[in-house]
Amino acid sequence: MGAEVVIEGLTKSFGKQAIWRDVTLTLPPGEVSVMLGPSGTGKSVFLKSMIGLLKPDRGKCVVNGVDIVQCSEHKLYETRKLFGVLFQDGALFGSMNLYDNVAFPLREHTKKSETEIRKIVLEKLEMTGLKGAETKLPGEISGGMRKRAGLARALVLDPEIILCDEPDSGLDPVRTAYLSQLLIDLNAQIDATILIVTHNINVARTVPDNIGMLFRKELVMFGPREVLLTSDEPVVEQFLNGRRIGPIGMSEEKDSAQMAMEQEMADAGHHDGSTEDVRGVVPQLQPTPGLPERQGVRRRKDRVMKILHTLPPAAQEGIIESLTPEEQRRYGVQPHAYAGAQHATRPVASGSTPSRHSGELPTENIAQLPDSGWNGPAPRPQPGTGGPRHQSPRPGQGGA
Amino acid sequence: MTAGASTARFPGIGMLRETGKLFALGLDVGRGIFQRPFQLREFIQQSWFIASVTILPTALVAIPFGAVISLQFGSLARQLGAQSYTGAGSVLATVQQASPLVTALLVAGAGGSAICADIGARTIREEIDAMEVLGVSAVQRLIVPRVLACMLVALLLNGMVSVIGVLGGYFFNVVLQDGTPGAYLASFSALAQLPDLWVGEIKALIFGFIAAVVASYRGLHPPPGPKGVGDAVNQSVVITFLLLFVVNFVITLIYLQIVPTKLG
Ligand SMILES: Nc1ncnc2c1ncn2[C@@H]1O[C@H](COP(=O)(O)OP(=O)(O)O)[C@@H](O)[C@H]1O
Ligand SMILES: [Mg+2]
Numbered sequence: 001m002g003a004e005v006v007i008e009g010l011t012k013s014f015g016k017q018a019i020w021r022d023v024t025l026t027l028p029p030g031e032v033s034v035m036l037g038p039s040g041t042g043k044s045v046f047l048k049s050m051i052g053l054l055k056p057d058r059g060k061c062v063v064n065g066v067d068i069v070q071c072s073e074h075k076l077y078e079t080r081k082l083f084g085v086l087f088q089d090g091a092l093f094g095s096m097n098l099y100d101n102v103a104f105p106l107r108e109h110t111k112k113s114e115t116e117i118r119k120i121v122l123e124k125l126e127m128t129g130l131k132g133a134e135t136k137l138p139g140e141i142s143g144g145m146r147k148r149a150g151l152a153r154a155l156v157l158d159p160e161i162i163l164c165d166e167p168d169s170g171l172d173p174v175r176t177a178y179l180s181q182l183l184i185d186l187n188a189q190i191d192a193t194i195l196i197v198t199h200n201i202n203v204a205r206t207v208p209d210n211i212g213m214l215f216r217k218e219l220v221m222f223g224p225r226e227v228l229l230t231s232d233e234p235v236v237e238q239f240l241n242g243r244r245i246g247p248i249g250m251s252e253e254k255d256s257a258q259m260a261m262e263q264e265m266a267d268a269g270h271h272d273g274s275t276e277d278v279r280g281v282v283p284q285l286q287p288t289p290g291l292p293e294r295q296g297v298r299r300r301k302d303r304v305m306k307i308l309h310t311l312p313p314a315a316q317e318g319i320i321e322s323l324t325p326e327e328q329r330r331y332g333v334q335p336h337a338y339a340g341a342q343h344a345t346r347p348v349a350s351g352s353t354p355s356r357h358s359g360e361l362p363t364e365n366i367a368q369l370p371d372s373g374w375n376g377p378a379p380r381p382q383p384g385t386g387g388p389r390h391q392s393p394r395p396g397q398g399g400a
Numbered sequence: 401m402t403a404g405a406s407t408a409r410f411p412g413i414g415m416l417r418e419t420g421k422l423f424a425l426g427l428d429v430g431r432g433i434f435q436r437p438f439q440l441r442e443f444i445q446q447s448w449f450i451a452s453v454t455i456l457p458t459a460l461v462a463i464p465f466g467a468v469i470s471l472q473f474g475s476l477a478r479q480l481g482a483q484s485y486t487g488a489g490s491v492l493a494t495v496q497q498a499s500p501l502v503t504a505l506l507v508a509g510a511g512g513s514a515i516c517a518d519i520g521a522r523t524i525r526e527e528i529d530a531m532e533v534l535g536v537s538a539v540q541r542l543i544v545p546r547v548l549a550c551m552l553v554a555l556l557l558n559g560m561v562s563v564i565g566v567l568g569g570y571f572f573n574v575v576l577q578d579g580t581p582g583a584y585l586a587s588f589s590a591l592a593q594l595p596d597l598w599v600g601e602i603k604a605l606i607f608g609f610i611a612a613v614v615a616s617y618r619g620l621h622p623p624p625g626p627k628g629v630g631d632a633v634n635q636s637v638v639i640t641f642l643l644l645f646v647v648n649f650v651i652t653l654i655y656l657q658i659v660p661t662k663l664g
Binding site: 092 | 521522525526527531536
């Protein structure tokens with residue numbers, strides 16, 4: 001099972017320029033997570049801070065009990081061996097051909113013979129569709145190939161955590177789809193924890209188990225995919241739909257005058273740039289038939305069902321609908337029943353969201369997450385509705 | 401690799417911080433030299449590379465350098481009626497001062513700029529980050545072999561410049577200034593002594609170290625943006641020149657204090 005990454009109160013600034021502050025999230029072991037965010041919000045900086053390439057001002061990033069931010073250099077190098085990182089442009093060593101690039105970690109860190117190394121390297125190159133290109137230099141291949149070679153190199157040490165910085169940027173939609181499938185297949189095969197940083201909406205909708213979003217120097221939210229995909233948070237909505245109307249502007253922040261003007265133009269019939277409404281939970285990408293089932297999915301199901309009643313109603317609905325009828329019976333939930341439950345702060349047995357449920361895995365196999373709810377957006381005034389803001393206590397806390 | 405989060409602010413703090421980081425890198429390199437595994441392949445490749453970019457220019461610079469010294473010194477000595485010391489004078493000047501400086505200029509200008517451009521390109525292509533993330537220390541893997549290679553090449557170049565300088569001096573003195581070959585050679589040991597050669601070689605080693613560390617430092621931390629690496633190379637050469645001349649001055653002073661000159 002992949003390692004768990006717990007990030008608490010991480011804050012980073014360059015000189016006076018704050019990049020983001022108080023980012024708190026947990027990457028559940030063996031699950032695929034996506035971090036969304038407009039360009040320049042510090043997604044790459046976030047990845048680099050997670051692996052100790054940049055030093056955050058404050059906060060913790062704990063992997064296997066080691067705090068990357070504070071630990072000794074020796075520990076840092078040891079812990080980094082758990083990571084496989086795909087950099088934005090592949091970051092291949094320009095002076096080595098693809099074969100040597102992919103063999104590099106093996107030669108540095110293992111005592112394997114060249115025959116064994118050859119076997120592993122060729123396997124990873126084949127996996128990423130680079131068979132036959134072993135002798136090419138990084139300067140001689142396309143950006144997409146460089147990216148895949150970078151991924152192959154990140155995989156040779158069988159990492160427990162895989163970080164990908166914009167695996168889709170510079171790739172055409174077809175290659176992006178292949179890469180998404182590759183990541184899901186990988187997860188099914190080695191059960192690694194995966195974090196993908198991207199601004200590709202399609203990847204965000206179909207690949208991950210969990211989605212987070214960085215905006216205006218903050219983590220807007222992080223939680224099960226259904227929460228973000230059904231969110232009515234303006235930033236999230238705008239981003240998912242690629243619209244101009246909303247808080248995200250060409251520059252980092254938009255002022256209210258511009259927002260009002262754009263709204264006016266849109267009301268007058270000017271097209272706002274979006275293609276179609278792509279909100280809502282879409283089916284998740286499945287591993288290629290023949291591969292083992294993803295362990296993370298089962299663990300996540302138990303985990304999410306445990307915190308189900310703390311999620312927004314739309315997300316609850318999305319989650320319940322994604323279950324098979326059999327699973328719905330097992331967890332004791334039914335679709336379209338959330339309307340009655342959403343007012344109950346502590347759901348009773350008849351509601352759709354039991355306060356206690358029996359997952360299909362024994363407790364020790366369920367991800368134990370400190371604070372494993374979702375990090376909701378800061379409450380904002382809701383004109384008129386005054387709907388519930390999901391403050392219900394977590395199981396075990398409210399006392400039963 | 402880390403961005404300082406200190407809040408102290410006064411004029412010159414930036415320069416102090418950079419200097420501190422430069423020293424830290426120097427210390428890291430010093431420590432890395434003794435850490436295993438030693439990157440023999442990289443060391444040999446780099447030695448070959450640095451030698452190949454410096455040998456020809458060094459030879460070309462060394463000949464006129466030796467000639468100028470010997471011409472100047474020769475005419476001065478003749479005016480003072482000390483022709484018999486011409487050979488000794490040029491050897492002393494060449495071995496002790498000129499050759500370490502010529503070496504330094506070329507190691508910094510040709511070797512250092514090549515190192516800085518190479519490391520800088522790797523930095524902006526995130527190769528250095530990738531290496532660190534693969535659990536391999538870039539200082540140990542890339543910088544240490546380059547520093548050692550630079551020191552080795554500086555040592556060799558220094559020897560080469562000394563030889564070429566002395567030969568050039570001989571040629572110009574004997575052929576152009578009608579000096580006698582016998583007197584030129586005989587006076588070698590009148591003023592010069594073996595420690596002169598050693599201090600020249602020690603200087604060359606130190607210069608090689610400084611040039612490589614400064615070049616690597618600027619390469620690892622280039623200014624942001626596409627112009628960054630170019631600027632870094634430029635700065636590394638200028639900084640190295642300044643440092644080398646200061647260090648040369650200090651070493652020469654110390655040497656003259658410690659080692660008694662031959663004729664008192
Ligand atoms: N080494 C650095 N020094 C100073 N500022 C930086 C550095 N790296 C990134 N930044 C700044 O951090 C911000 C976020 O950058 P980045 O993480 O690359 O954004 P993205 O979300 O597009 O990946 C940018 O405004 C950039 O200028
Ligand atoms: Mg980026």
